[in-house]
Each structure stands twice: as structure tokens, then as C-alpha cells.
Amino acid sequence: MAHHEVERFSAGARLFHWTVTITAIVLAITGLFLWVPAFGSLAEDSYSRIIHRVAAVILVAAPLLFFISRPGRALHFVKYIFTWGKDDIEWLKAAPDYYFGGDEKKMPPQGEMNTGQKLWSLVAFLSVIGFVVSGAIMWFAKASIPAELFLWVTIIHDLCFIVSASMTLVHLYLGAIHPRMTESLKSMLKGKVSVEYAKHHHGKWYAEISKGKETDNKQAPSTH
Numbered sequence: 001m002a003h004h005e006v007e008r009f010s011a012g013a014r015l016f017h018w019t020v021t022i023t024a025i026v027l028a029i030t031g032l033f034l035w036v037p038a039f040g041s042l043a044e045d046s047y048s049r050i051i052h053r054v055a056a057v058i059l060v061a062a063p064l065l066f067f068i069s070r071p072g073r074a075l076h077f078v079k080y081i082f083t084w085g086k087d088d089i090e091w092l093k094a095a096p097d098y099y100f101g102g103d104e105k106k107m108p109p110q111g112e113m114n115t116g117q118k119l120w121s122l123v124a125f126l127s128v129i130g131f132v133v134s135g136a137i138m139w140f141a142k143a144s145i146p147a148e149l150f151l152w153v154t155i156i157h158d159l160c161f162i163v164s165a166s167m168t169l170v171h172l173y174l175g176a177i178h179p180r181m182t183e184s185l186k187s188m189l190k191g192k193v194s195v196e197y198a199k200h201h202h203g204k205w206y207a208e209i210s211k212g213k214e215t216d217n218k219q220a221p222s223t224h
């Protein structure tokens, strides 16, 4: 059992993650009522449309609040997910074998997010932008744009859903179920991982935060 732990996600980051998750689930359910013809009767009352719009406002407000409260952290996240290098290519090559039980030593050491997590973050980030821009056009500009353009905007909204919902399932599996990600869900609930887990899963990050300290230092600084 691990006695020494390091912080991986601050309380603010966890609150933000679960707020976005609940909002995304509400948006997906109420969106499906509007999208799938067989559920059409459920969207006839206007409640699901109103709830969809309220949730959309939260999806915009939550990142804005996070940005206002922790601008440095938010910018660091955006910069991180857009920075790709040789290690990421190496990770992508090694990952299939690793996730199907292969030798962990073949995996290149990872930063605070591994390449898969970075890819997911990028997809989530771009999908939210796609949802918000296309959703805002549908909400506010329906009457003022040509019908054909409106149709294209709905298709973009739908494509964002198809991509992000499929990736959310992969994210859920890797974050909460995969047998190698033993402390992943715990870290998003309680904020911390054991030093052992940090060394194995985020070797480069652990080396950075423990620089100049003893390897098993309980007080390794927070990075989130």
C-alpha cells in the first residue's frame, strides 16, 4: 500500500472536471431527445430544449470561471495540449502493446498527462468550441442565415457529438476501468496518486516536481 502521495488534480480542477462531466451528460441526453427521431415526442414539450440551453450556458461559464480564477493554469493546459513532440509519436507507437498487457518498460516516460490523455484533452477542447460556436449560431442566428447554411451548422454540431461521445467512452474506459490505470479515478476524485503510480505513469512529470527533493517526498508540490 502506498503511503506517500503527490497531488495530481487540485480541488478546483476536480470541481471543474465533474461540473463539465455532469453538464456534458445532461447535454447529451437532452440533445438525443432533439436529434433521434424516435425520441421526438420527448422533445415536444419545451423542457428538454430549455434544459439543453441552460446546460450549454454552464458549458461556457465553467471554463470562463476556471480561466478567470486560475489564468496561469488554464493557459498552461491549452499550451500543453497543443504541444506535440517526438515522445508523443513514441508513445503512440508503444501504447497498443502496453494497454493490451505488454511490458511497461517499453513506454517512453510521460509528463503530467500522457499522450493519450493529451489527445483526449485536445479533442474535448476542440469539441466544446465546435459545440459552442455551432450551438450559438443555431440559437441566435436561425432566422438570419440561409436554411442551407443552418443545415450545415447542425451537421457540424452533430459531428462534434459523434466524435466527442465516442472518445468519452474511450476516456471513461481508460480513466475508470482499464486494469493498468489503478489510481486514475481516485486521482480525479481525491486529487492524489501514490509516488509509485506517479513514477510509473508520469515519470517525466514526477522527476520535474521532485527535483532537488528526496524521491519519496510526501510534500511534492501541486501542479494542478
Ligand code: HEM
Residues within 6 Å of the ligand: 017, 020, 021, 024, 025, 113, 116, 117, 118, 120, 121, 124, 168, 171, 172, 175, 176, 183, 184, 185, 186, 187, 188
Ligand atoms: C463520463 C464520465 C467521466 C469519467 C469517469 C472521467 C474520468 C476521468 C479521470 C479518472 C481522469 C484522470 C485521468 C488521469 O489523468 O489519470 C480524467 C481526466 C480528464 N477528463 Fe474525464 N471523465 C469523465 C468525463 C469527462 C468529460 C465529459 C470530459 C470533457 C468533456 C472530460 C475531460 C477530461 C480531461 C480533459 C481530463 C484530463 C486529461 C486526462 O487525464 O485524461 N472527462 N477524467
